Amino acid sequence: MTKLKWMWLVWIPLAIGACTAQYALLDEPTPWEDACADVAERFEVETCDYEIPDIVRNSLLVMELTGAFGVSVYDEWRLYLAPVWYIVQGGYTEEQVEYHELIHLILHKDNPVDRCESEAIAREMTDARYGSDSLNTGWEIVYQCVAPSQLL
Numbered sequence: 509m510t511k512l513k514w515m516w517l518v519w520i521p522l523a524i525g526a527c528t529a530q531y532a533l534l535d536e537p538t539p540w541e542d543a544c545a546d547v548a549e550r551f552e553v554e555t556c557d558y559e560i561p562d563i564v565r566n567s568l569l570v571m572e573l574t575g576a577f578g579v580s581v582y583d584e585w586r587l588y589l590a591p592v593w594y595i596v597q598g599g600y601t602e603e604q605v606e607y608h609e610l611i612h613l614i615l616h617k618d619n620p621v622d623r624c625e626s627e628a629i630a631r632e633m634t635d636a637r638y639g640s641d642s643l644n645t646g647w648e649i650v651y652q653c654v655a656p657s658q659l660l
Contacts, residue, residue: 539603543610546633547618555618562586563606578605580612587613600640608634608642624653 537545544556564586570579571590577598578589587609589595592602611630615621621629631643648654 539607540610542637543607543614543633546637547611547614550629550633551619553618555614558617559585561610561613564588565602566591578609580609580616582613582616585613600642601638604634604638604640607637624648624651627651627653 540556540560547553548555562585567579567588567590570576570588571594576590577595577600578587580587587606589602589605589609595602595605608630611633612626615626615629627647628643631647635641635643
């Protein structure tokens with residue numbers, strides 16, 4: 509009986525350690541962690557020493573009122589994401605849109621730039637991380653960052 513108790517004292521910590529190690533190996537960074545690291549690297553600054561913003565998912569208002577996949581609201585320190593099915597129809601993933609909107613929030617907090625520059629940076633960084641091509645979609649016209657005649 510004593511031998512059995514000692515086996516439990518050895519096996520339980522080993523099992524816990526194995527589970528912890530497996531979790532650590534499988535644990536991937538969140539979009540927040542990726543966005544913080546990418547902004548810090550690009551602008552050579554310390555960043556994200558504040559709370560993660562609230563994220564409202566499946567926002568019908570974002571989809572219906574703006575037609576956007578996501579919206580950052582600086583004063584609320586919150587981002588709103590459209591329903592996943594709507595985002596996927598646009599050729600993106602919810603993770604991509606979340607990352608993109610987080611870039612806007614982090615830039616606003618750590619390296620304020622104007623709206624058009626923020627959009628260009630967020631698209632460039634999102635494309636680099638996810639292999640997308642949102643930078644070359646004519647967004648400048650929609651965001652009124654350039655007149656259509658300037659693109660000719």
